[in-house]
Amino acid sequence: MPQSRVVILGAGFGGLTAAKSLAKHAQVTLVDRHNFQTFLPLLYQVSTAGLAADHVAYPVRGALRDSGVGFSMGSPVSIDHSKKTVTLDNGQVLDFDYVVIAMGSSTADFGIKGVAEFTYAMKSVHEALAIRASVMRHFEDLCRVDDGSSCELTVVGGGPTGVEMAGALAELVRGPLKRDLETVASRMHVRLIEAGSRLLPSFDQKLSDRTKLDLEKLGVEVLLNTAVQEVTRSDITLGSGERIQSSMTIWAAGVKGAPVIHSLDLPIERERVVVEPTLQVKDLPHAFAIGDLSGSVGVNGQLLPMVAPVAIQQGKWVARQIQGLIKGTRPEPFIYKDKGSMATIGRHKAVVQVNNFKLAGPLAWLAWLWLHLFYLLGGRNKIGTIADWTWNYLTFDRANRHIIDEL
């Protein structure tokens, strides 16, 4: 009997996991616009010169080598759900029996004026490199003029990404840039803006308070209960009407399902694909949506968080359900097993929460380092990351301060 054909759109945490898990059970084709998988949790270290960009990118073909899974670099233009075909922008038309949609998320600006035009997002290696180049260019600009002007680096969004970004920026300024030229580094300030009443709202209040304190110790100005109303190239208007200078604004305040879902003839609510508890797309039993773009809900009825463990667990789950469907069994509902959350703030500073267990400080920081290294794909990337981290730790330096976005 010929094998069932499965097309998986998106080679991120969810898609790649599903592809590997299904490799022996179906004829699988994985599609992605990039020929590499990006380890998004470490992107903020690329943007703050702590890690080389290629350590967080792993070739998809390398990950699939000898697995039998096919790969096509491209983006879906449309899905014909009755003929069961996906048309890609590279001209290919792929036939499938089952399709898995796993193309992650993009930045949400909530309609706030100026966010799309003037802020930096951090959803790809290219964007992380653009942030690094802009920070370093601001530093070089300040080095040329001694007129007392300053550079305000603003991060918007007090979730894990915003916290990690603000902490790492502050360490870059207080460490390597200060050693390069202290008078100039002292004119660079890092600010974190959060609309809610605390940082890391999904963590225990004590860990939120500790995070704020740790960031402030690093010199970050933390503004809570502060909504952003408008962003321009050089300033931010707050909800109160006050305008503050912002030489560079990094937007870490929101995510939504990848925009491409709107062109694939899928039911969408709250910018995510509507799915049954089995992760099958509503009214399209041959299609599954997993990871950040999936509108699957947890036991509390809330949308599941957009985090890597959800995507990985769903990737494995979907592979099992498709194997079952091929054998003629009915798919079962997905239940997310929450193994906890963590965020790092800086050297020896991190917070970890697993159910009622809470940890902050050096041990939490070590746990964070180990877990990220564990999940990073590829031996070379792990060794490169260990080398960069060891260098940074021993020398208090960051060697990846290059501006390489222009000739």
Ligand SMILES: Cc1cc2nc3c(=O)[nH]c(=O)nc-3n(C[C@H](O)[C@H](O)[C@H](O)COP(=O)(O)OP(=O)(O)OC[C@H]3O[C@@H](n4cnc5c(N)ncnc54)[C@H](O)[C@@H]3O)c2cc1C
């Ligand atoms: C800066 C940052 C830090 C994060 N830190 C953490 C963390 O510390 N811990 C944690 O658990 N989670 C973290 N997350 C969230 C986590 O990375 C995501 O939840 C996870 O990547 C979702 O997996 P996914 O498979 O749904 O999507 P992704 O892993 O994003 O993969 C989506 C794939 O689809 C591809 N794609 C997108 N659009 C198209 C298209 N139109 N055509 C073709 N291919 C396309 C992309 O190239 C990508 O390879 C972070 C996210 C970011 C952005």
